[in-house]
Amino acid sequence: QKEVEQNSGPLSVPEGAIASLNCTYSDRVSQSFFWYRQYSGKSPELIMSIYSNGDKEDGRFTAQLNKASQYVSLLIRDSQPSDSATYLCAVNINGNTGFQKLVFGTGTRLLVSP
Amino acid sequence: DAGVIQSPRHEVTEMGQEVTLRCKPISGHDYLFWYRQTMMRGLELLIYFNNNVPIDDSGMPEDRFSAKMPNASFSTLKIQPSEPRDSAVYFCASSFLGSKYFGAGTRLSVL
Numbered sequence: 001q002k003e004v005e006q007n008s009g010p011l012s013v014p015e016g017a018i019a020s021l022n023c024t025y026s027d028r029v030s031q032s033f034f035w036y037r038q039y040s041g042k043s044p045e046l047i048m049s050i051y052s053n054g055d056k057e058d059g060r061f062t063a064q065l066n067k068a069s070q071y072v073s074l075l076i077r078d079s080q081p082s083d084s085a086t087y088l089c090a091v092n093i094n095g096n097t098g099f100q101k102l103v104f105g106t107g108t109r110l111l112v113s114p
Numbered sequence: 115d116a117g118v119i120q121s122p123r124h125e126v127t128e129m130g131q132e133v134t135l136r137c138k139p140i141s142g143h144d145y146l147f148w149y150r151q152t153m154m155r156g157l158e159l160l161i162y163f164n165n166n167v168p169i170d171d172s173g174m175p176e177d178r179f180s181a182k183m184p185n186a187s188f189s190t191l192k193i194q195p196s197e198p199r200d201s202a203v204y205f206c207a208s209s210f211l212g213s214k215y216f217g218a219g220t221r222l223s224v225l
Contacts, residue, residue, distance in 0.1 A: 042218075043216040043217060043218050043219050044157070044216050045216070046214060049212070049213060101159055101170055104156060104157040106155075106156035
């Protein structure tokens with residue numbers, strides 16, 4: 001089982017709709033979760049972080065975390081064509097040395113059509 | 115701050131040659147990471163440093179890869195000798211209190 005799993009997509013939604021991106025992880029002791037957006041040919045850009053169960057809202061973005069189910073999601077309300085990108089889920093995994101390291105999923109490609 | 119700075123942005127080399135990628139982290143960040151991204155494998159962590167000390171290099175694919183961080187403002191990733199399968203985008207990232215920020219990446223092509 002991969003440490004962080006995402007559906008590769010593409011996920012296609014019309015402009016103005018809600019886009020729902022999902023991620024599951026394998027390490028039960030993970031404490032920190034991140035969503036990155038990556039435009040084609042560009043570097044990943046941090047858009048959300050979440051550490052506690054429940055919802056965290058930032059503008060049009062809402063991150064949802066359920067540690068019991070080992071599940072984290074990202075909702076994008078009022079999707080815009082400019083939101084079209086690959087969204088990477090990242091989870092801090094405790095390394096063997098005791099320090100944490102960030103493991104990324106392979107990403108979900110989102111396409112928002114006008 | 116200018117963000118994480120990587121150089122070169124693009125590198126084309128021939129198999130067997132030595133390649134050195136460079137990174138300047140954001141000032142004040144205490145962690146530095148080297149990642150490799152390919153279509154097939156996604157974003158893979160190669161190695162990371164804390165306060166200039168290598169902490170975990172378990173992601174380094176083989177002995178041909180080495181990384182150094184001689185001071186808080188500079189790190190290198192070296193591949194010697196390079197092979198075509200090393201072709202990828204290499205990202206450097208730095209972090210403080212958990213949030214990572216990536217450089218623009220170096221696109222490496224080994225012919």
